[in-house]
Amino acid sequence: MLRPLLTLLVLMLLTFDARSNVQEDIVIVVNKHNPIEYIEKRQLIDMYMGKYLAFPNGHIAVTLDYKKEHALRSAFFLALTGRNIAQINAYWSRVKFSGKASPPQAYPSIEAIIDKVVTTPSAIAYIPASAVTDELKVVYRFAK
C-alpha cells in the first residue's frame, strides 16, 4: 500500500520539478571561453531551426537540445518561435527527413547539457536561469 503512494509522491514531485523549471526564466548559455557576449533572437531561431549554425562572429555553433519528452523543450520553443511543440516537431521532421540538416544532439537532463557546454567550446544550449554556473556564460535571456 505504501509503495504505490510513494511512487505517486515521487511522480508528483518530478512533475512539480519539471513544471517549476518551465515557470522559470530560460537563458541561453555558451562555454565561458566563447568570445561572444550576446546573441539576437533571430540568430537563435536560425540556429535552433537548423537554418544557419553560426555564432555572430561566424564560428560554427553546436546546438544542444533536450530529449523530446523534456518539459523545458516546449517552453523554450514557444518562447523562441511562438510555435507549439507539435508544430516544431513537424518542422524538424521535415528538415531532418529531407536531409537538409540534422537536429541538435538531444540530452536527457539539464545536468547533461551543462556538462556538454562546459566541455565543448562551440556549444550553445538553453537552461533555467537558476541552473547557471560559473563555467557558463549567459548570452540571451527570455523575458517572462
Add this chain to the structure above:
Amino acid sequence: MRLFFLLFICIPFQAAAEQLKLDGFATIGLTITDSKTAGVRQHISQPNATYENEFGFTNSSAGGQIEWQANSSTQLVGQVIFKDNQEQNLDNIIQMAFLRYTPNANWQVRFGRTGLDLFMMTEHRDIGYTYTYDHPPTEFYAIVPHQNLDGADIKYTYSFSEGLFSSKFFIGRSTAPIVSDDNFFWDVELKSLFGLVLEWQSYDWTLRANYTATQSGNENEQQKQLRAALAQIPNEIWPQRPALLESLNIIGKRFNYSALGVRYDNSQWFAQSELSYIDSNSQVLKALTAGYASVGFYYNNHTLMTTFAQVKSNNTTPQRPLISSEQLDLLYNTIIRHTNFYLVDQNTLSVTLRTEINDSLAVKVQLEHTAVDSLPSAFYLHRDLEKGNFDNSFNTLGISLNWVF
C-alpha cells in the same frame, strides 16, 4: 584485465553511439473514393490504385533514417522507405545515402544519393508526418516520379539582418518508375540533370525559385515496338506518321522544370502556394502548367486547411490514319495512349484536418473533390476505359495515421 578490455571496446562504441542518430517514420493511409473509372493514387510510380467500393491502403509507407557524425564537419546520412512499388529492390528502397561536408556555416556540400529538390515537398513527400496535407496535391506533385538525385549538390547560405538567403546547385542523374494501365512500366532515367534553387527565409516567410534541366536517358520496350510498327505505315495513309515517330524517339529529349514557391506562417495561420511550368522538346510533354494554393490555421493541436490545385497541359491528340482497319485502329489507340499520357486538365478542392495525438503521432483527414476534363490521365490507373463513360468528377476521402519515432 577483463574489465580493462571491456572498457577498451566500450569507450569508442559509446563515443560513436553518441554521434549516431536513428529515426523512423510510418504512415498508415486509408483511401476511399466514389470514382468508378479513375483509380486514385498519389503519384505516377504507384502500381496500385483505389476505386469505388474499395478500401485502399496503398498510401501507406514506413522507413528509417540513420545519421552518423563522423567528425565536426562530416556527416553520413542514409534513409530507406518501404512503400507501394512495382519492384521492391534496393535501388527503390534507398531514398538517400550521402556524405555531407560542412566546412563552415555558409557552405555545405553533399555527395551521393540526396533528395531531388524540385518542389517544396518533393524530398519528403512519402513521410506523412512532415506536412499538413494527407498527401501532397496530386495536380502538382503526382506528375514527377523522381524523388532523389545520384550526384552532388553545393549550397551557400548567407545571413542578413532581415533573413537568410541560400542558393543551391545540384547535378547528377535520377531514375524512377512510371507505371500505367495494361502493365505499362518504364524505369525512367533522367541524365545530365542539373538545377539551381534560390531561397529566401525570414521569420514568417519562405520564398523559393527552382530551375532544373535534364534529358531523358532511356526508353521503354513499348516505344520501340510502336516505332517499328509505325515504320511499316506509308505517309500517304497516315500523314502525321513522321511527327509520331519523332515523338516516340524519347532518348536525349530535353525536359525543363521551373517552379516558384511561397509560404507564410505566423504560427496562428499559414498560406502556401507553388507554381510550376514543365516544358520539353518532346511531343510527349510539350508544356504543362500546375499550381496549388493552401490556406489554414492552427487551433490548439489541430490544423485546418483548404487547398485548390490545378494542372493543364497543352498536349494535343494526334490525327487518325486516313483509312481504317483493325490493325491500324489498334495501333492508333495504342499510340495515343502513349502521346496522350501527359494530356491532363483537372483541378481538386480539398479540406484537411490534422490533429496531433501526441508529440510524435498525428491523424489526418482529407476530403477532396476532383473535376477532370481529360481521362484517361497519367495521374490515375483506369478501369472500363472501353465503355467510354468516364468519371469526370469524383470525391476522395483520405484518413491517415502518421508517426515519427
